[in-house]
Amino acid sequence: MTRDSISTAQLRDLVSRYDLSGPRYTSYPTAPHFAPDFAPAQWLNAQAQSRQSGRPLSLYFHLPFCQSLCYYCGCNKVVTHNRARVDQYLNSLEKELQIQAQLAGEQRRVTQIHWGGGTPTYLSHEHMRYLMALTREYFFVPRDGSAELAIEIHPGQTELETLKVLRQLGFNRLSMGVQDFAPEVQAAVNRYNTYEDVEALIAYARELRFGSLNMDLIYGLPRQTPASFAQTLKTVIALRPDRLSLFNYAHMPRQIKSQRLINESELPTAEQKLSIFNRAVQQLSDAGYRHIGMDHFALEGDSLVQAQRDGRLQRNFQGYSTGAECDLIGLGVSSISSVGNAYWQNHKSIKDYAVALATGQLPIERGITLSRDDEIRRWAINEILCHYRLNFAALEARFGLQVSHYFSAELEQLEMLQGDNLVQVGTEELAVTPLGKMVVRRIAMVFDRYLQGQALQYSKVI
Structure with missing residues (x-):
């Protein structure tokens, strides 16, 4: 059970292009x-x-x-x-x-x-x-x-x-x-x-x-x-x-x-x-x-x-x-729940967590209810990270959309990643290559609407 070998030169090129946060x-x-x-x-x-x-x-x-x-x-x-x-x-x-x-x-x-x-x-x-x-x-x-x-x-x-x-x-x-x-x-x-x-x-x-x-x-x-x-x-x-x-x-x-x-x-x-x-x-x-x-x-x-x-x-x-x-x-403190179309997180401080519960309240500090766009992108990102591919027909059938229209900007971005041999994009699906698996987070980032114009602190992809 082996995989395609990745050369030192390919690794060096990946670092030069994709050593970013995400x-x-x-x-x-x-x-x-x-x-x-x-x-x-x-x-x-x-x-x-x-x-x-x-x-x-x-x-x-x-x-x-x-x-x-x-x-x-x-x-x-x-x-x-x-x-x-x-x-x-x-x-x-x-x-x-x-x-x-x-x-x-x-x-x-x-x-x-x-x-x-x-x-x-x-x-x-x-x-x-x-x-x-x-x-x-x-x-x-x-x-x-x-x-x-x-x-x-x-x-x-x-x-x-x-x-x-x-x-x-x-x-x-x-x-x-x-x-x-x-x-x-x-x-x-x-x-x-x-x-x-x-x-x-x-x-x-x-x-x-x-x-x-x-x-x-x-x-x-x-x-x-x-x-x-x-x-x-x-x-x-x-x-x-x-x-x-x-x-x-x-x-x-x-x-x-x-x-x-x-x-x-x-x-x-x-x-x-x-x-x-x-x-x-x-x-x-x-x-x-x-x-x-x-x-x-x-x-x-x-x-x-x-x-x-x-x-x-x-x-x-x-x-x-x-x-x-x-x-x-x-x-417990700082725990995150994922229920239906919502996420929420408990207080990060044990003191705040305990005070809320002492008054009979859930210790929720922040959260979000997902929009339809969030649910679409969540599904697409999960498919890429869990299965190394995104089937366009399945996406269209699940959410009633046309991939070429809904993700037109994303498909343009993927052309660069395809040129670097990280993905293969056809008419039916996106498939992650062995080289792309090394930086699969970067591929998922293409579909993340929240990264546009944001300066948040994330860990390095590499």
Whole structure:
């Protein structure tokens, strides 16, 4: 299972032309375009439509606490040793669960749960049991294993006994934030976990019959080289996780204070980063992993691969997901919900989040109701990012439009990308080339109306 080779000259040319900033498209419109004047009537209407549709739900819980600071991290996090803060936070989460359950409909069926952070395994076993009990009290979570229950773990700070507790609670998917095995890279970003840590957790997780194991790696970290990252990836491949995410490190020290602790002179160049990713794609392809999209890879038997084949794959706030038929309710500080034709985000401050819930209000800070144009472009961008193609006939049939007219300006822009061998555009579809997959975010940006004339801060495409 190999792909067309990409030469050093092609990589260098990509950097010279496309080393620019752009969204990761975990939503469209993206979060910077959510508005603070998002009225209660808007989210109430979206909730009512969702309730009437009976669509299954996906629940995301943001658990922001960490016991140490990873310098690269851009997540909403709270580094603290004061465990009493968890009790206070769970009290607020219970209030939010209760309100959301009332709006969603009594005992609404949940087919996906994801605990993210922060470091969800910062919670004690008692806290974990309590939160899952609350969730099952307010929502219907099947106990037969049919629902996907996933959690992010820090392998350097997770005990084997914790995996046993998680399995008892119904979790069947683990995502390990490995990032890099090279000691010099770990020291540069203050994120430590050994190979032995990871190997022991994976062995026990398989003994406990977790259904899927994912590993997160980050390329572009300080002191990384193409050779060092290839060695990390070789080690990871030998452990044979079901899925892999290779995230592109976004160095944005103006927005993310912790990144100011990173020595910028030790960061790889854009050309080196692209070389790291190009080599990694080839390594994973040779090892039997399918390049799902952007930064996600999976073995052929994984549900992500099947969802892609079935046309059910989607991008959401956790990356790639099989839950295209679900409405997503985000719970906890800074969480984002995607319900029907609306997005909204909770307060980013724990204090503001708690105060809103203490007064019986949902802690919504901003949001947006999608226009028809938003829905059209969201679908087109999702097709490009999830399937590396955009079928024009399907788009026209779904939305009752004529592609050559509606996207006339976009088709002109695509001519330049076609000249650079990033896409092939015919009368029936747009198809992303192997070279284009390296910068697929740039291709999706063609269809983003909100980027026109905007000067927003996004991470680099490369």
